[in-house]
Amino acid sequence: MKNRMRYMYVVVSLLACVGVLFGCDDDKEVLGTPSITISSFTPSEGLPGTEVTISASGFGTEAKVFFNETEVSDYVSRSGNSIVVRVPDNASSGKIGIIDGNAFGFSVQDFSFIPSALIEGLSETQAPVGSTIVINGRNFFDVGVENITVMFGSVKATVISATSTAITVIVPEGVESGHITVRFADIQTVTGPEFTVGVVVVEVPDYYFDMKNFEAGEGSFGVGDDGFVGSTKRGAYLVYPFTVEVDGNYEVNAQTATNQGYACYLNMDMGTDMDELAKRAPNTDLSQVMLKQGWSTLEDHTYGPFKLKAGTQYYLRMYFWAEGTSWAGNAGNVVLHYADDQSVEGINVGGGLAYNIxxxxxxxxxxxxxxxxxxxxxxxxxxxxxxxxxxxxxxxxxxxxxxxxxxxxxxxxxxxxxxxxxxxxxxxxxxxxxxxxxxxxxxxxxxxxxxxxxxxxxxxxxxxxxxxxxxxxxxxxxxxxxxxxxxxxxxxxxxxxxxxxxxxxxxxxxxxxxxxxxxxxxxxxxxxxxxxxxxxxxxxxxxxxxxxxxxxxxxxxxxxxxxxxxxxxxxxxxxxxxxxxxxxxxxxxxxxxxxxxx
Missing domain, CATH: 2.60.120.200 (Jelly Rolls)
Known part of the structure; x- marks a missing residue:
C-alpha cells in the first residue's frame, strides 16, 4: 500500500506537469485522475491516537486514509462528506491522502505529527525511599520541570531535571511498588514499567558503652569489673558521650537485674546538651520496669528508636528509679544498635524542653x-x-x-x-x-x-x-x-x-x-x-x-x-x-x- 501511495504522488506530479505544458483534454478521461477533494481537516496536528475529522468529497465507503505514507487502521466514523480517523502510531508529518479504488486526493495543507513520548526503562527498577532514579525514554516534551508530573502509583515524586530522553526524580515518602506514570502538562500522560520499593541495607556495627567511662554522674552507684552498674539508689544516673557514623534510627539495648519487691525502673534518654540531659526529668515513655528475678537473672530491655545524625555529639543518660524505698537495681551490657526497621518515625534527639517538668x-x-x-x-x-x-x-x-x-x-x-x-x-x-x-x-x-x-x-x-x-x-x-x-x-x-x-x-x-x-x-x-x-x-x-x-x-x-x-x-x-x-x-x-x- 505504501508503494501505491508513492505511485499516486508520482501520478499527481506528472498530471500537474502535463496540465501546465499541454493543457487538458476535456473529452478524454485519464486513469488515476485525482477526483477526491479534501477541503479541510481538524485538528492540524496531533499525537498518535488523536481523532482527526477530514472533510472531503468524491469518496466511497471503502476509501482508505493515509497520513503521509502511513495507512490509518482505526476509523471512527464515515459519512457522505466526512471521515473521522485516529492518527496511527508510526505516522509522520505531511499530506493527508484518501484513496478509493483508482480515485485519490490529497490535502493542500500538511498535518503536523507529534511523536508520542515513550518510557523505555528506569535506571533502577528497585530503590529505597529518598533515592534518585532516572526515567529513560524518547520524545519527552520540553514543557519545563514544573509542568512534568511523575507519579509512583498515587504518590507524587519530586522532579529534579528533564531532557528529551531522561527525567531525574527522587523516590517519594509513602511510595508503594507499582507502575510509574509521567504527565507532560496537558499534552500526554504515559505509563512506564513497574517500580519496586527497595530497602537500604546498611551495615553499621554495634556500639558498646564502657560503663566505667561515664562523663557525668550523680547519686549512689558503683561500676564493677564486670561492667555492670550496681549499688544504685533512686535518682542515680550516669551520662555517656557518643557519636554515630551513619544517619538513622538507633535502639539502646541493656540488661538489668534486681531483687527488690517494689517497682524499680531503668530509664534511657538522649540529648545533645550534657548538662541539660543530666537535670532532665525522666520521660515515663523511656522507662522500663526491672522485674524482681534475683541478682543473677538478667533481663533484656530495648529503648527507642532514637533518630540520630552522623557526626553529632550525643549523650546517653542511664537513670535509676524506684517506687518503694531507695534501692533500685543493676544494669549493664548497654549497646547502641542500628535499628532493623528504619521505616518507623524515630524519637528526635536534641536539647530537650526549655524547662524541666x-x-x-x-x-x-x-x-x-x-x-x-x-x-x-x-x-x-x-x-x-x-x-x-x-x-x-x-x-x-x-x-x-x-x-x-x-x-x-x-x-x-x-x-x-x-x-x-x-x-x-x-x-x-x-x-x-x-x-x-x-x-x-x-x-x-x-x-x-x-x-x-x-x-x-x-x-x-x-x-x-x-x-x-x-x-x-x-x-x-x-x-x-x-x-x-x-x-x-x-x-x-x-x-x-x-x-x-x-x-x-x-x-x-x-x-x-x-x-x-x-x-x-x-x-x-x-x-x-x-x-x-x-x-x-x-x-x-x-x-x-x-x-x-x-x-x-x-x-x-x-x-x-x-x-x-x-x-x-x-x-x-x-x-x-x-x-x-x-x-x-x-x-x-x-x-x-x-x-x-x-
Whole structure:
C-alpha cells in the first residue's frame, strides 16, 4: 500500500506537469485522475491516537486514509462528506491522502505529527525511599520541570531535571511498588514499567558503652569489673558521650537485674546538651520496669528508636528509679544498635524542653513515675486506680507506731529549685472517706531541702477549706485562705512560689475550673519565703560549697516537693490526685504549662 501511495504522488506530479505544458483534454478521461477533494481537516496536528475529522468529497465507503505514507487502521466514523480517523502510531508529518479504488486526493495543507513520548526503562527498577532514579525514554516534551508530573502509583515524586530522553526524580515518602506514570502538562500522560520499593541495607556495627567511662554522674552507684552498674539508689544516673557514623534510627539495648519487691525502673534518654540531659526529668515513655528475678537473672530491655545524625555529639543518660524505698537495681551490657526497621518515625534527639517538668496524668498503666513513694507503710497505701493516684492513710498504724514515717503517705520526685517553682494538679475528696470536719490535713508540701530540712510551705484542708501556709524560717507560718471545697468533685489547683529574702519572695494559688492567671485565689504579695543559705536575695545556695550546710540532706539548700497526705489526725483518710505536675523555675507560659488539663 505504501508503494501505491508513492505511485499516486508520482501520478499527481506528472498530471500537474502535463496540465501546465499541454493543457487538458476535456473529452478524454485519464486513469488515476485525482477526483477526491479534501477541503479541510481538524485538528492540524496531533499525537498518535488523536481523532482527526477530514472533510472531503468524491469518496466511497471503502476509501482508505493515509497520513503521509502511513495507512490509518482505526476509523471512527464515515459519512457522505466526512471521515473521522485516529492518527496511527508510526505516522509522520505531511499530506493527508484518501484513496478509493483508482480515485485519490490529497490535502493542500500538511498535518503536523507529534511523536508520542515513550518510557523505555528506569535506571533502577528497585530503590529505597529518598533515592534518585532516572526515567529513560524518547520524545519527552520540553514543557519545563514544573509542568512534568511523575507519579509512583498515587504518590507524587519530586522532579529534579528533564531532557528529551531522561527525567531525574527522587523516590517519594509513602511510595508503594507499582507502575510509574509521567504527565507532560496537558499534552500526554504515559505509563512506564513497574517500580519496586527497595530497602537500604546498611551495615553499621554495634556500639558498646564502657560503663566505667561515664562523663557525668550523680547519686549512689558503683561500676564493677564486670561492667555492670550496681549499688544504685533512686535518682542515680550516669551520662555517656557518643557519636554515630551513619544517619538513622538507633535502639539502646541493656540488661538489668534486681531483687527488690517494689517497682524499680531503668530509664534511657538522649540529648545533645550534657548538662541539660543530666537535670532532665525522666520521660515515663523511656522507662522500663526491672522485674524482681534475683541478682543473677538478667533481663533484656530495648529503648527507642532514637533518630540520630552522623557526626553529632550525643549523650546517653542511664537513670535509676524506684517506687518503694531507695534501692533500685543493676544494669549493664548497654549497646547502641542500628535499628532493623528504619521505616518507623524515630524519637528526635536534641536539647530537650526549655524547662524541666515532672508530670504524670495516670492515664496509662499503674506507674507513678517520675513520682515515687516518700513513705506509705502498710496498711497505708498509694496506688494508681481509675486513671488517678489514690492515697490512703490509716490512723491506727500511727497509734501503734507513732513515728514520722507513719504520718500519712506521700510521693516525691527529683524536683529541685533554688528560685521559683510551679505545681499543678486536680484533687478529689471522696464522700465518706475524706473527713470534712477535720483540720490540718496537709495535701502538698514545698519542702526546704538541705541542712535545715523542713517544710517551707504547704497546702492543707481545714474543715473543708483549702489553705496555704508559708514561712521563711523554722517559725510559725503565715496562713492564707484559698477557697472552699466539696466532696465528690474534682478541683483544679495551681501554685506558684518564689524563694526570696528581704521581701523578695511570693506565693500564689489558683482554684477551680475557670482560673485566670491574673486572678489568683490567694496572693501573699511580697514576702520572705524559704530558708537556709543564700547566694543572693532571690537564690538559695545549692552549690555544695557552703561549709556551714552539713546537715541531714547534704551541703546545699533548695526547694523540693511532696504530694499526698501528711497528717496525724485520728481518722482514716482517702484522697485522689490527677494530672500531677511540678515545674522547676518560671519559664514563659508556666501557668498554662502546669494548668490541669493542658
Amino acid at each position: 515532672y508530670q504524670n496524668d495516670f492515664n496509662e498503666g499503674t506507674s507513678l513515675l517520675p513520682f515515687a513513694e516518700s513513705w506509705a507503710w502498710d496498711p497505708c497505701y498509694i496506688k494508681v486506680a481509675e486513671q488517678c493516684a489514690e492515697f490512703y492513710y490509716n490512723h491506727a498504724a500511727l497509734e501503734a507506731d507513732n513515728r514520722r514515717e507513719r504520718r500519712g503517705c506521700e510521693v516525691t520526685c527529683d524536683f529541685k529549685t533554688t528560685t521559683e517553682g510551679w505545681y499543678g494538679f486536680k484533687v478529689f475528696l471522696p464522700e465518706g472517706k475524706f473527713p470534712m470536719d477535720e483540720g490540718g490535713i496537709i495535701i502538698a508540701q514545698i519542702f526546704n531541702r538541705g541542712c535545715r530540712n523542713s517544710w517551707a510551705g504547704h497546702l492543707s484542708i481545714d474543715e473543708g477549706t483549702l489553705k496555704l501556709s508559708h514561712r521563711h524560717a523554722l517559725i510559725d507560718p503565715v496562713i492564707g485562705t484559698v477557697g472552699k471545697l466539696e466532696t465528690n468533685k474534682w478541683y483544679s489547683v495551681v501554685v506558684h512560689f518564689k524563694a526570696g529574702r528581704n521581701n523578695k519572695g511570693r506565693l500564689r494559688v489558683w482554684l477551680g475550673d475557670d482560673m485566670s492567671e491574673d486572678k489568683p485565689a490567694y496572693d501573699s504579695g511580697n514576702c520572705n519565703f524559704g530558708f537556709g543559705h543564700w547566694i543572693d536575695d532571690d537564690t538559695l545556695d545549692d552549690t555544695g560549697n557552703n561549709s556551714e550546710c552539713t546537715g541531714y540532706n547534704g551541703t546545699y539548700d533548695a526547694l523540693g516537693c511532696k504530694f499526698g497526705l501528711y497528717v496525724s489526725n485520728k481518722v482514716d483518710i482517702t484522697i485522689r490526685f490527677d494530672d500531677l505536675k511540678a515545674l522547676e523555675g518560671n519559664p514563659a507560659g508556666a501557668f498554662n504549662i502546669v494548668k490541669p488539663g493542658n
